Amino acid sequence: MGKVGIIGVGQSNFVRGYPGSIRELAFEGFKEAMGDAQIKIKDIDASIIASAPEYDKQRSPAGVIAEYLGLIPQPTFYIESICSSSSTALKVAYSMIKAGLHDVVAIVGFQKMSEISSSESQERMGRGADIQWESPFGTMMPAYYAMYARAHMAAYGTTLEDLAKIRVKAATYGQINEKAVYRKSITMEMFTDPESNMSATVAKPLRVGDCCANADGSSCIIVANEEKAKAMSDKPVWVLGIGAASEAVNMAGRDLLTGLSVSIEAGKQAYAMAGVTSKDIDVAEVHDCFTIAEMMAYENLGFVKPGEGKDLIASKETYKEGSIPVNVDGGLLSKGHPIGATGGSQIRTIVLQLREEAGEMQVKNPEIGLVHNIGGVGLYGNVTILGR
Numbered sequence: 173m174g175k176v177g178i179i180g181v182g183q184s185n186f187v188r189g190y191p192g193s194i195r196e197l198a199f200e201g202f203k204e205a206m207g208d209a210q211i212k213i214k215d216i217d218a219s220i221i222a223s224a225p226e227y228d229k230q231r232s233p234a235g236v237i238a239e240y241l242g243l244i245p246q247p248t249f250y251i252e253s254i255c256s257s258s259s260t261a262l263k264v265a266y267s268m269i270k271a272g273l274h275d276v277v278a279i280v281g282f283q284k285m286s287e288i289s290s291s292e293s294q295e296r297m298g299r300g301a302d303i304q305w306e307s308p309f310g311t312m313m314p315a316y317y318a319m320y321a322r323a324h325m326a327a328y329g330t331t332l333e334d335l336a337k338i339r340v341k342a343a344t345y346g347q348i349n350e351k352a353v354y355r356k357s358i359t360m361e362m363f364t365d366p367e368s369n370m371s372a373t374v375a376k377p378l379r380v381g382d383c384c385a386n387a388d389g390s391s392c393i394i395v396a397n398e399e400k401a402k403a404m405s406d407k408p409v410w411v412l413g414i415g416a417a418s419e420a421v422n423m424a425g426r427d428l429l430t431g432l433s434v435s436i437e438a439g440k441q442a443y444a445m446a447g448v449t450s451k452d453i454d455v456a457e458v459h460d461c462f463t464i465a466e467m468m469a470y471e472n473l474g475f476v477k478p479g480e481g482k483d484l485i486a487s488k489e490t491y492k493e494g495s496i497p498v499n500v501d502g503g504l505l506s507k508g509h510p511i512g513a514t515g516g517s518q519i520r521t522i523v524l525q526l527r528e529e530a531g532e533m534q535v536k537n538p539e540i541g542l543v544h545n546i547g548g549v550g551l552y553g554n555v556t557i558l559g560r
Contacts, residue, residue, distance in 0.1 A: 176266050177401030177408030178558070179276075180209025180394035181520035186353050186508040189286045190388035194228050195240035198282045201390035201513065202241050205278070209394045211404055216394070218274040219243040220265055221250050222257035222281040223512030226296050227288060237280060252512075254300050255461070256547035257281060258391060259515030259554040263414050269397050276400055281517075282390040283510035293386055300548040302421045313461070314383055316423070316549040318375035321464040323429040325377065328479035332377055335463040336363040337485045339370075339381045339505055342460065344491070346506025348532045351517075353387050353508035382463040387508025391516025393523075409523045412448070412540070413557035415441030419550050426550075432465075434553025435472035435544060442542070442555040443474075450474035453496060453557075454538035455525045457518035459546040460503040469544050470498070473555070497535045500525075515545040519556065526560050 182204025184190075190197050198221075206213070219241070221234035230236055238248035253260040258281030265277040285293055298307040301316070324330045343358035362368040363381055370381035401408040415438035420426050426433070443449055450473055458473070460466035470481035475496050484490055490498040501507065501521045504514060522541035524530045543556040 174398030176269050176395055176397060176411045177405070178393055178411065178519070178523050179396050179401050179405040179408050180205040180211065180392070181523045182206070182208055182392040183351055183513070183517050183520050184390045185351050186387040186389035186510055188353060188385070188387060190284055194230060194233060194282060194284050195237050197284055197388060198237045198280050198390045199241060201282070201392040201516070202278065202280055205392035205394050209405065211394070213242045215404070216243060216276050216278045217246050218268065219246065219248045219278045219280060220261040221248060222252070222261040222279065223283050224252055224254050224257060227283055227285050227293070237282070241280070243278065253552040254547035255459070255509070255511050256515055256545040256552045256554045257512045258393070259519065259543060259545035259556060260416070260552070262393060262395065262515070262519065262556060263416055263554065265395050266411055266414060269395060276394065276396045279393040279395065279516060280390065281513040281515060283512040284388045285386045285510060286388050290386070300551065305422055313549065314375040314378055317462040317464055318378045319423065320429060320468065321377050324464060324467065327430045328482070330467065330482050332363065333360070334482040334485065335382055335467065336360055338460070338463040338466050341485065341491060342499060342503045342505035345500045345533055346502030349502045349507065352502045352506045353385055354506045378462060378464070384461050384504040384509045387510045389508065389510035389513040389517070391513040391520060393516050393519050407527050409526050410559050411556065412559045413442040413444070413446030415439060415445065415555040417441070417553045421551055430478065431468045431472045432546060432550035432553060434546065434550050435469060435555070438553040438555040439473045439544070442557045446557040448540060448557065452540050453542045454540050455500070455522065455535045456496065456498045456542040456544065457501070457521050458498055458544040460499055460505050461509055461546070463505070465546070466499065466503065473542070473544060492533065492535055500533045500535060515543070515554065518543045518545055522558050526558060
């Protein structure tokens with residue numbers, strides 16, 4: 173059925189308290205993607221809505237949002253894989269197009285997390301773990317990633333300073349990303365200053381500065397088959413490889429605690445499908461819900477060997493001018509993390525990079541980009557490789 177191309181991308185501003193409804197929030201990312209693609213609603217023959225449930229009161233939001241966006245009577249589908257929902261939706265859209273079921277599909281990811289309190293949000297995130305054997309005992313996202321951080325420190329000598337360097341990089345680019353929640357400068361000194369919020373402990377060894385923030389936001393990716401993509405766009409970005417994996421939900425069922433096995437497996441699949449290696453990646457977006465998550469992604473995706481992630485950030489090789497720029501839009505640490513919209517936002521960033529439309533965040537002449545999106549605490553893993 174030929175190649176599958178991305179012909180339009182969009183994203184709302186990520187904010188801490190969006191004043192409108194989920195359908196209005198979804199419209200913001202959709203509107204930008206439609207303007208980017210310069211197509212009409214009648215050109216879209218299916219939609220996929222992606223989010224994590226229980227953050228708003230609407231059950232089966234796909235139908236509600238599809239109606240509001242004018243995407244009926246075309247079929248709409250609802251996809252949920254927690255934080256990786258919209259990148260999972262890309263794999264589903266890719267599959268439907270390759271099967272010949274649809275020609276043009278709109279993927280709309282959204283989350284309005286501000287409708288519930290922070291404590292309620294943490295409780296719902298905890299349900300992403302096993303509700304019988306783990307979450308009833310109080311395990312939440314920061315605590316889980318703190319376990320990984322401790323294991324990484326014990327195995328490789330990783331330090332708090334190494335993790336802080338990742339947040340300093342994120343803030344460097346968050347300041348110039350107009351879509352980001354957090355647009356302030358962060359210095360290394362703030363992590364040791366007892367008066368700074370950055371140094372406050374959340375779950376040892378992770379501090380406030382090591383954690384991303386909840387946010388409200390939406391994203392939209394419009395994909396098409398090769399014939400439509402070439403006819404509708406003069407700048408399509410092609411899906412070269414897609415990898416996906418899952419892992420045991422309980423920590424006791426996992427063999428690896430210094431990295432995420434889903435990242436390794438999904439990366440292998442995506443590299444093989446695209447016919448490239450980690451050395452061919454010119455720019456990457458990785459799932460940095462916590463600083464240790466970005467550190468592990470460096471290693472799991474093969475940018476460096478296990479234990480060498482701290483050397484990569486110390487040498488600034490993951491900065492815009494480095495050998496493997498990573499999260500030069502500020503990542504989740506600066507943008508915020510509206511669960512269902514996150515993967516779409518990451519894809520949007522790489523598409524803009526490959527089209528050389530990323531403005532101040534632009535990497536020099538990239539040809540191949542990678543998106544790494546994780547659901548839960550390494551429960552789901554998606555890696556997508558895109559090319560010009």
